Amino acid sequence: MRILALDTAGSAASVAVLDLSGGVAAAGERLVVRFDPSPTGHAERLMTMITEAIGDLSLVPADLDRIAVSLGPGSFTGVRIAVATARGLAFALSRPLIGVGSLEAIAAASRAAHPGLPVIAAIDAKRDTLYLQGFDHAGAPLGPARAVPLAEAAALVPAGAVLTGSGADILADLSRRAGLATGPVEPGRIVEAATIARIAAARTPEPVAPEPIYLRPPDAKPQKRLPGLLAPGS
Structure with a gap:
């Protein structure tokens, strides 16, 4: 089994590819991790990190058996980035998507x-x-x-x-x-894509796609109409 796991729910981004085709024992697995500590730019760098991690094991996307993703809670934007990317990959590859709470x-x-x-x-x-x-x-x-x-x-x-x-x-x-x-x-523990991959390896895929865990509305609110401006449709 080969699993791609993604996380951008926190202040960093991480990607892991876990290859268990040689067995579930540590000696029979291969693991590659890509980690970006930057708190911004995850949407721009995530696909590059995915491509590099898959390539480091001399694999191609079609070799993957499962896609796994952290569902949050965490950064509202970060959760959306990882979940949307994972959903797109799972759909394109016709692979099961497994969600793991942060x-x-x-x-x-x-x-x-x-x-x-x-x-x-x-x-x-x-x-x-x-x-x-x-x-x-x-x-x-x-x-x-x-x-x-x-x-x-x-x-x-x-x-x-x-x-x-x-x-x-x-x-x-x-x-x-x-x-x-x-x-x-x-206090130093953060979400790690490698942990998400290991949890996903032991989990039975659900028939329904997993949903993000937000727990509260986003901090950003739509701007109110400024005085003197017409409302849309006026």
């Missing part, structure tokens, strides 16, 4: 580093809000991804849970103030 991907990487512990993935959504989702020690979600006000976030943290993601430090501080003991804190 919080799920962050939590999966932390769970691998801290087996046996529950994990709370937290993304700093600004405006006194965290995007949160919890997972038990086996990786099963404790509930859906949510946009949670800071004042309510600590109450959702199980005792001893690993806190991970860009909002981990914020959540750890809130938990300490509430007198709650947490497990390891990993």
Whole structure:
């Protein structure tokens, strides 16, 4: 199985091609990752990153078996870029498209580093809000991804849970103030396309295309009509 995975939901862009045709063991897999830390220009560079990653394994797009993409939450524009690109590739190649939540991907990487512990993935959504989702020690979600006000976030943290993601430090501080003991804190964890690819390899494709996870409306609002200007159609 060969999987192309994309992520532009956060401040960086990443692409991974995971080739498991030699077996699922680490010795039998091939993995290429392209990573761009720039917070802008993802739409312009994503297809180049995809082409380079596929070519590095001496493959062509038709060799891919699945397309995987991070669904968010995250940057509204970034989520749209990756999902639209993944949908286009899946349609053009007649391949299944598998969506993976950004919080799920962050939590999966932390769970691998801290087996046996529950994990709370937290993304700093600004405006006194965290995007949160919890997972038990086996990786099963404790509930859906949510946009949670800071004042309510600590109450959702199980005792001893690993806190991970860009909002981990914020959540750890809130938990300490509430007198709650947490497990390891990993604020440096971000969504990685390689993790998305591994999750997608083990997932059965759904018959319906996955939808983005936005959790709240975009920050940008349509401009109001300036005084003295005619409304459209006037």
